[in-house]
Amino acid sequence: MPRRRPPDLPTRLPGLILRALTPEDADAYYALLDRNRRHLSRLGDYQEEGDATRAWVRNELDQDPGPHLRYGIRLDGELIGRIDLIAVDPPRYGTGYWLGQDHTGAGRATAACEALFDYAVRALGATDIFAGVTHGNDRSAALLRRLGFEPVADFAHYTRFRLTRGQSPPRRGIETV
Ligand SMILES: CC(C)(COP(=O)(O)OP(=O)(O)OC[C@H]1O[C@@H](n2cnc3c(N)ncnc32)[C@H](O)[C@@H]1OP(=O)(O)O)[C@@H](O)C(=O)NCCC(=O)NCCS
Numbered sequence: 001m002p003r004r005r006p007p008d009l010p011t012r013l014p015g016l017i018l019r020a021l022t023p024e025d026a027d028a029y030y031a032l033l034d035r036n037r038r039h040l041s042r043l044g045d046y047q048e049e050g051d052a053t054r055a056w057v058r059n060e061l062d063q064d065p066g067p068h069l070r071y072g073i074r075l076d077g078e079l080i081g082r083i084d085l086i087a088v089d090p091p092r093y094g095t096g097y098w099l100g101q102d103h104t105g106a107g108r109a110t111a112a113c114e115a116l117f118d119y120a121v122r123a124l125g126a127t128d129i130f131a132g133v134t135h136g137n138d139r140s141a142a143l144l145r146r147l148g149f150e151p152v153a154d155f156a157h158y159t160r161f162r163l164t165r166g167q168s169p170p171r172r173g174i175e176t177v
Pocket residue numbers: 039040045096097098099100103104105106107108109110111131132133134137139140143
């Protein structure tokens with residue numbers, strides 16, 4: 001049975017909201033990816049998005065995100081990016097996010113992340129949020145530091161950042177982000 005659609009989340013920026021990314025967004029999502037192939041894949045992340053076809057997009061959005069939250073970042077109704085909250089090991093979560101290149105440099109990704117992570121803490125009881133940042137992705141690292149994340153582990157290709165809120169229960173192991 002399909003899960004309940006997660007609530008729209010306002011951000012502190014006027015006109016910028018998060019709304020679930022659904023199969024109805026397939027055309028707009030494909031068009032956004034098609035304009036941003038190089039922007040998304042230049043550091044080696046988002047390779048599948050960089051190679052996206054319409055069929056890949058339809059299939060991706062037809063998948064029920066299950067316990068994960070899959071949001072479109074929307075400015076005055078236009079889809080401008082994506083952000084996910086990944087239920088790795090609740091109350092510990094992972095995240096991934098991106099903006100269309102035309103919308104970078106204006107605090108929009110920071111505001112989108114802030115809104116989603118606040119919701120994760122407030123409504124889902126998240127204690128930790130993890131993000132893996134490929135070495136050289138300075139803008140993403142700056143965004144996370146702005147929100148209070150700290151680097152906690154270094155790997156060959158990426159650094160793991162963590163935001164801690166509240167008390168964490170004993171760890172079962174997070175190796176996915
Ligand atoms: C990572 C990514 C989302 C960061 O985008 P970004 O535009 O740097 O982040 P924001 O939208 O929060 O904007 C921050 C910029 O706006 C400026 N800004 C303006 N008003 C701001 C405000 N109210 N709040 C915060 N920043 C503001 C900041 O100073 C910063 O500018 P600077 O980079 O010149 O210092 C973007 O580069 C991207 O989509 N990259 C490709 C995909 C990717 O790497 N995703 C992350 C994987 S871990």
